Amino acid sequence: MLREEADEALMIHYQKGDVRAFEILLERHRKPIYNFIFRFVGSRDVAEDLLQETFLRVIKGAANYQRKAKFTTWLYTIARNLCVDQSRRKKHRKAASLDQPMTKSEDSGTLMDVIPGKEMPSDRKAVSRQLHQTIHRALAALPGEQREVFLMREFLNMPFKQIAEIVGIPENTVKSRMRYALEKLRLELEEYKDMAKALP
Amino acid sequence: MPPSKDTDELGTDASASLLVDLLYGEFDGDAEVQAQERVRDNAQLHGEYESLLQLRAMMRELPAEEPSQAVTAKLLHAAAIYAPATAGAVEADVAIGSRLGAWIKRYFRPVALYPGLAAATSLLLVASVAGVLYVSGRTDLAGPEVTAQARDSESVMVKSTASDPSSGLSASAGLGKGDKSVAEAPTAAQIEAQIATTGSSSTDEESRNQNIELRQQMQSEKSKRVREQGGAFAPAPATETKAPQKGQSRPGAAGKGSRDRGAGGSPSDAVAIELEQRKLKPILDADEDGADGPKKPPDEDSDTAGQKKANVSSGPYSDDGEAARVQSLHREAQDAARGDDCGSVGRIGQRIRSLDPGYHRDVFLRDKALVKCFRYIDTD
Numbered sequence: 256m257l258r259e260e261a262d263e264a265l266m267i268h269y270q271k272g273d274v275r276a277f278e279i280l281l282e283r284h285r286k287p288i289y290n291f292i293f294r295f296v297g298s299r300d301v302a303e304d305l306l307q308e309t310f311l312r313v314i315k316g317a318a319n320y321q322r323k324a325k326f327t328t329w330l331y332t333i334a335r336n337l338c339v340d341q342s343r344r345k346k347h348r349k350a351a352s353l354d355q356p357m358t359k360s361e362d363s364g365t366l367m368d369v370i371p372g373k374e375m376p377s378d379r380k381a382v383s384r385q386l387h388q389t390i391h392r393a394l395a396a397l398p399g400e401q402r403e404v405f406l407m408r409e410f411l412n413m414p415f416k417q418i419a420e421i422v423g424i425p426e427n428t429v430k431s432r433m434r435y436a437l438e439k440l441r442l443e444l445e446e447y448k449d450m451a452k453a454l455p
Numbered sequence: 456m457p458p459s460k461d462t463d464e465l466g467t468d469a470s471a472s473l474l475v476d477l478l479y480g481e482f483d484g485d486a487e488v489q490a491q492e493r494v495r496d497n498a499q500l501h502g503e504y505e506s507l508l509q510l511r512a513m514m515r516e517l518p519a520e521e522p523s524q525a526v527t528a529k530l531l532h533a534a535a536i537y538a539p540a541t542a543g544a545v546e547a548d549v550a551i552g553s554r555l556g557a558w559i560k561r562y563f564r565p566v567a568l569y570p571g572l573a574a575a576t577s578l579l580l581v582a583s584v585a586g587v588l589y590v591s592g593r594t595d596l597a598g599p600e601v602t603a604q605a606r607d608s609e610s611v612m613v614k615s616t617a618s619d620p621s622s623g624l625s626a627s628a629g630l631g632k633g634d635k636s637v638a639e640a641p642t643a644a645q646i647e648a649q650i651a652t653t654g655s656s657s658t659d660e661e662s663r664n665q666n667i668e669l670r671q672q673m674q675s676e677k678s679k680r681v682r683e684q685g686g687a688f689a690p691a692p693a694t695e696t697k698a699p700q701k702g703q704s705r706p707g708a709a710g711k712g713s714r715d716r717g718a719g720g721s722p723s724d725a726v727a728i729e730l731e732q733r734k735l736k737p738i739l740d741a742d743e744d745g746a747d748g749p750k751k752p753p754d755e756d757s758d759t760a761g762q763k764k765a766n767v768s769s770g771p772y773s774d775d776g777e778a779a780r781v782q783s784l785h786r787e788a789q790d791a792a793r794g795d796d797c798g799s800v801g802r803i804g805q806r807i808r809s810l811d812p813g814y815h816r817d818v819f820l821r822d823k824a825l826v827k828c829f830r831y832i833d834t835d
Contacts, residue, residue: 270539277534281527289522303526310530318539383516390517408479409514415481427472434471437478441510448509 262326270317277317281310284327288334291406295338296345297395305341309334331411332421335403342399386447393443401436404429470500478507781811789824797828 257265257279268276288309293302312333320329394402403422407413415433419426476482477490494500784803791799804825808815819825 269534272538274531274535274538277538278531281530281534285522285527285530286519290520293520294517299520302520303522306522307526307529311533314530314534314537317537386513387517390513409511415479430472430475434475437475437507437510441506444510444513447513 263322263324266317266320266326267322270320277314280313280326284330285310287411288330291331291411292334292338294391294394294406294410295402296341297391301341305334305337308337325417327413328417328420331407331413335407335421338403339399389444389447393440396443397436397439401432401439404432405436405440408433474500474504474507477504478511777810778814781807781814784810785814785819785822788819788828789822792825792828795827800825800828 257268257273257276260268260276260279262280262283265276265280269280285306289302289306292305292309293299296302296305309330313330320326394406397405400422404418407418407421408415413421415426415429419429422429473490473493477487477494480487482490494504784807788800788803788807791797791803804815804819807819820829
């Protein structure tokens with residue numbers, strides 16, 4: 256059964272023209288990759304574009320794939336590089352003012368209106384939504400080098416050694432970046448501990 | 456991570472690394488137990504560790520997002536197109552498709568642009584197809600006829616080659632094998648076919664029959680003269696009545712055509728026809744010589760005629776000296792005819808006629824070597 260085969264074996268099958276093998280690979284990795292990208296860039300549209308670009312690069316590079324390379328390392332290296340490039344492009348864009356209207360209409364709200372405040376919401380659904388927004392904002396506030404390490408370790412459950420391979424830095428540096436990322440997030444989300452405890 | 460009194464004992468980096476490794480399960484077996492004991496014994500480290508556990512719990516609250524199915528479909532389509540083993544084939548198919556499309560566009564675009572041209576092209580196509588069908592239909596009609604003719608000729612050829620030529624001729628001549636069974640004897644159609652395939656019946660057989668007839672007629676003429684001289688009631692020779700019968704039953708007559716068809720009938724009719732033939736025969740023979748295939752040399756013809764003369768003269772003439780003179784005159788006439796001296800031929804003919812009218816009528820006037828001089832000869 257193709258479904259029980261490792262990623263590397265599936266990739267070899269795809270090299271031989273078995274599209275079903277690629278379908279299984281896509282099924283396995285599209286959701287984690289998409290979430291990694293989405294939490295990295297903070298935008299669903301951009302995340303979908305980068306997800307598509309990541310797998311297109313896998314398709315085009317399949318002919319040159321060698322089994323000795325771990326598939327997930329290759330896959331996340333592609334995704335991480337695309338995210339880094341996207342972050343660099345984003346930095347050169349003019350930052351939108353928090354006070355300016357989101358549309359040309361004078362009655363439309365500002366960006367400040369949609370950014371969650373620190374007030375505790377009343378209903379449970381609103382609490383959950385606010386907590387998610389806070390976490391996303393805290394993640395977005397992390398430096399890119401810390402964010403990528405944190406996302407890979409926390410959400411992809413990737414060993415530090417593999418993260419070091421993907422990022423191309425020593426494992427200790429990865430752990431150090433992880434430690435700084437955790438400390439910043441902890442301080443950022445300290446106020447929401449009680450809110451998180453309230454959620455089931 | 457802010458340094459504390461407890462963590463200072465381990466060192467800031469060491470304590471931070473300890474917490475991260477313990478938080479994400481990087482220790483193995485005993486190392487994990489030892490790390491947990493250290494954290495448990497150190498209140499500050501324990502507090503930080505609990506705080507990080509809560510942070511991780513918060514992160515797990517984040518729902519996993521799902522990419523749109525459109526992206527998945529696009530990726531599967533791209534994977535099918537750009538699959539390494541089939542990419543070359545797909546590109547080749549695309550190239551072939553583009554070439555075919557270009558060819559169709561080039562040749563059919565004018566037709567599509569001008570409806571009149573399209574209609575004319577359609578008519579032309581219909582006419583072409585109809586023409587082809589008509590031609591093929593005619594060929595089919597002509598085919599069986601040709602085949603039937605070929606079959607007939609083939610059967611004739613098979614019959615003519617299967618039957619023994621000698622037996623066929625002998626049967627047609629009625630010599631020797633007259634009592635053969637019907638199955639063995641060739642049918643009239645076979646004989647005709649054989650004549651048609653070989654060109655004519657055997658010349659030797661004809662001449663033999665002719666000699667027999669001539670002999671019989673000469674005998675009948677002689678007996679007639681004897682009757683006229685000796686008495687009107689002298690009995691007619693049996694051969695006089697038999698000759699026409701023989702001529703009638705002569706198998707070769709069928710192959711000779713319409714000229715000999717009048718050979719049958721009453722004896723008086725046979726004589727009249729024979730006399731008529733004597734007038735026409737030279738002309739007919741001349742026509743035959745001119746119309747038929749390869750001719751024998753003139754000497755051969757004259758020799759044959761001479762042989763005939765010898766055969767004939769040896770029979771009915773009792774006076775050998777007279778017969779020899781007549782034959783000598785005949786040879787002189789042949790020599791004169793060869794020298795185109797038809798006047799001499801005419802004079803010699805008159806002398807032969809005076810000596811032997813029967814020989815003159817039956818032999819001299821039938822000599823092919825003298826044909827060209829017959830207009831100088833009194834044939835009455």
